[in-house]
Amino acid sequence: MRDPQALISTQELAAIVGRPDLRIYDCTTYLEPSPPGSDDPYVAVPGRHTFEEAHIPGADFLDLQGEFSDPATRLRFMMPAPALLAASFGRHGIGDGTRVVLYGIGTMMWATRFWWMLRSLGFDNVAVLDGGLDKWRAERRPLESGEPGDYLPATFTIKPRPGLFTDSHAVKAALGRPDHVIVNALGPQFHKGLEPSRYGRPGRIPGSVNVSAATLMQPTKELIAPTEAEQKFAAQGITKDKNVIAYCGGGISATIDLFLLHQLGYDNLTLYDGSMGEWARDASLPIETG
Incomplete structure (x- = not known):
């Protein structure tokens, strides 16, 4: 990794x-x-x-x-x-x-x-x-109950790393571009628009591929092996020469995809922060089902 x-x-x-x-x-x-x-x-x-x-x-x-x-x-x-x-x-x-x-x-x-x-x-x-x-x-390891631990405040020095988050305008501009791949981390039933979406219109961002975050985890709640993850991404045409935009419902589960892609050596990674919570409710943005 x-x-x-x-x-x-x-x-x-x-x-x-x-x-x-x-x-x-x-x-x-x-x-x-x-x-x-x-x-x-x-x-x-x-x-x-x-x-x-x-x-x-x-x-x-x-x-x-x-x-x-x-x-x-x-x-x-x-x-x-x-x-x-x-x-x-x-x-x-x-x-x-x-x-x-x-x-x-x-x-x-x-x-x-x-x-x-x-x-x-x-x-x-x-x-x-x-x-x-x-x-x-x-594993029956030690646990505590009650209030949080008392960590002293610290000085957090910002060293901005641009490009890790993106918005709907950039996603729309990437539609159909061969040098980009848009990855949906939601389950296949939501990707295909087969079930009602709590975010608004059912379906997906047009042209996006589906690597559900749930399929990247084991029953133990651990991540799957890197080689298995690599195979899942490659099967959807996600390659290291492309700019990857990941999304889900609220910009949370897609970070499992992004974590594994980062660990596998992919460089051009970004998260569509608004995800379907924004996209599905904006009638001016295209949506795809099936």
């Missing part, structure tokens, strides 16, 4: 818990059904309650929608301004000289989303826990 330090096993993490420079974060959010009559695709519920029930010793909790997303838009989980984001990370103890480990419950997508955000700010000393809390629990 390109960056062995970007993925950490439960065994490796257990060996370094308690190190003074280590910062561990539960990144879990739950997507609950919207109340009747609501135009929102779901209600984003921070996983603070499950964090307080059980977490890896010393960990803190990161609320993606509440503290690490743009408050000025109705779209969920949109990237805030870099300075605002850096200040939030600094308040939670992430900064120069710290080693960060991110994990989630049920899926790795919340951790990979934070990993992608940190990379966009130029922070690379960060790893995603393979298998998350699910694997940690299954």
Whole structure:
């Protein structure tokens, strides 16, 4: 893999818990059904309650929608301004000289989303826990309950890495271009428009290919082997000479695709942050089914 330090096993993490420079974060959010009559695709519920029930010793909790997303838009989980984001990370103890480990419950997508955000700010000393809390629990490793750990605030130095996020205008401009490939990380039933979409019009961005994030994870909640992932991407025409735009419903599960593509050595990677939460509701943007 390109960056062995970007993925950490439960065994490796257990060996370094308690190190003074280590910062561990539960990144879990739950997507609950919207109340009747609501135009929102779901209600984003921070996983603070499950964090307080059980977490890896010393960990803190990161609320993606509440503290690490743009408050000025109705779209969920949109990237805030870099300075605002850096200040939030600094308040939670992430900064120069710290080693960060991110994990989630049920899926790795919340951790990979934070990993992608940190990379966009130029922070690379960060790893995603393979298998998350699910694997940690299954191995009967130590757990704590109660309030988050007390990491001291830190100075987060921004070193912008442009191009990791993109918008609907750039995606529309890429439609039909042979040097681009647009990858949908949603399930095949949503990619084909066979089921109603909670985001609006059913279907996909025209010409996009489907590598569902769910197919990139094992039942243990760990990522599949790199060679297997490479085969899945290659089967959809995703090659290293192309510019890859990944999307999903809200810019979260697509970061699993992007994490693996990065690890496989792909360079030209970007996330369509608005994803179907924006695209499907904008009647001026084309959509495809079948």
